[in-house]
Amino acid sequence: MRRRLTLLVAATMCLALLAFVVPLALLLRTVAQDRATVSASADAQSLVPLVGTADPKTLRSSVEHVAATARGPLTVFLADGSVLGTPVARTSAVRLAGLAGVSRTVERADGREIVVAVLGRPDGTAVIRAFVPAAELTRGVTQAWLALAGLGLALLLLGLLVADRLSRALVSPISDLSAVSHRLARADLTARARPDGPPELREVAGALNHLADRIQELLREEREQVADLSHRLRAPLTSLRLEAESLTGTDATRITARVDAMERAVTGLISQARHRPEADAHARCDAAPALRERVAFWTVLAEDTGRAVTLDVTAEGPLPVGVPADELAAAVDALLGNVFAHTPDGTAFSVTLSPRPGGGAVLTVADDGPGLSADLARRGASLGGSTGLGLDIARRAARSSGGHMALTTGRSGGAHVTLELGPPTPPASPAPPR
Structure with missing residues (x-):
């Protein structure tokens, strides 16, 4: 936009300068020609009284003196054939003036010829000829044109500088709005956004700031609602804990452990909803231990339902990913929960974690069930009577790290879900001091 404004001003100024400079240049040339012509005519007119009355000797000396100081050739042709002043041949204009007694100005290729007929001499009509060379007609015109061109160029540069300043003052607030x-x-x-620039841009900046405030307010209300909903789960969890404590044996221990895990998850959800910052660009965790913990949790339920579980972590060292540990755990729980919810008991499944080229990790959950449609990757889509949010939780976890989720069908016909988790973002280096 800044370049376009500058080009627009440049084009406008060029047209204005052309409309001003070209006529002025032509006028300067005409003035120079008229000045030279008037000077030559004055020299010729100054000899008219002498040519009409002076004797030949006095006339010769006077003509030679005037011709010596004239800018161009000055000649007097007498009727007896005598030539005084600058010696030149008689031209057709001189002969015509001598015959007709008419004064005139004649344009020639090499200059301008001025002839003045002087009547009343005893020997006949005399003719005074003044000649203005072409160089004299254009003397000083080139210098004037150069000065005029320099003035036009200076005005153009000044206009471009002013246009650049004005366009910068207009574009800078727009760039700030774009950055915000x-x-x-x-x-x-x-x-x-900082309200700056024209009134319209200041109004847009105010509207953008109001929109940001409103988004913050809506997010705050949504988090409070999520926290309230999560807090309501504490009452049935407390009741379930009491029921578990009334049992005996290994069942009581197992159920109590699961209730404790659910209570920790609810507590973490409340804390996350109320105190999580708007953006965590540098979130990270080690995917390997987080995955092993969640698979170990689901392995107990898999044994109860007769499912074979295969865990394959191909990395020898840590696998840092750009996802918080709780979000990665929620994504794994969502994928494994879908396996238990949408496949019959006894269906085997496998979990694989491998390094991702370029950093991060690739998490794959595959089962031997009936498979899932790729349309179920949409938020809220479900064919099994569930909320349809499980796959969306996994997809958002992958996307937040710079990766993606793919839902395909395995060779045996079961579901094959792949999460590509990007590497953590390195912290930004501090800005150098100014």
Whole structure:
């Protein structure tokens, strides 16, 4: 936009300068020609009284003196054939003036010829000829044109400088608005636009700031509602704990452990909903231990339902990913929960974790069940009577790290879900001091 504004001003100024400079240049040339012509005519007219009355000797000396100081050739042709002043041949204009007694100005290729007929001499009509060479007609015109061109160029540069300043003052607030909108798109809700520039841009900046405030308010209300809903789960969990404590044997221990795990998950959900920052660009965890913990949790239930579980972690060292540990655990729980919810008892499944080229990890959950449609990757889509949010939780976890989720059908016909988890984002280096 800044370049376009500058080009627009440049084009406008060029047209204005052309409309001003071209006529002025032509006028300067005409003035120079008229000045040279008037000077030559004055020299010729100054000899008219002498040519009409002076004797030949006095006339010769006077003509030679005037011709010596004239800018161009100055000649007097007498009727007896005598030539005084600058010696030149008689031209057709001189002969015509001598015959007709008419003064005139004649344009020639090499200059301008001025002839003045002087009547009343005893020997006949005399003719005074003044000649203005072409160089004299254009003397000083080139210098004037150069000065005029320099003035036009200076005005153009000055106009471009002013246009650049004005366009910068207009474009800079727009660039700031764009930067703030991109920060808001990256979930940085602390970004605010500085009202600057024309009134329209200041109004847009105020509206953008109001929108950011409103988004923060809506998110705060949503988190409070999620926290309230999560808190309501504490009452049935407490009741379930009491029921578990009334049991005896290994069943009581197992159920109590699961109730404790669910209570920890609810507590973490409440804390996450109320105190999680708007954007955590540097979240990270080691995917291997987080995966092993969740698979170990689900292995107990798999044994109860007769399912074979295969865990394959191909990495020898840590596998850092750009996802918080609780989000990764929620994604694994969602995928394994789908296996238990949508496949019959006894269906085997496998979990594989391998390094991702370029950093991160690839998590794969495959089962031997009837398979799932790729349309179920949409939020809220379900064919089994569930909420349809499980796959969306996994998809959002992958996307938050810079990866993606793929839902395909395995060779045996079962579901094959792949999560590509990107590497953690390195912290930004501090800005150098100014």
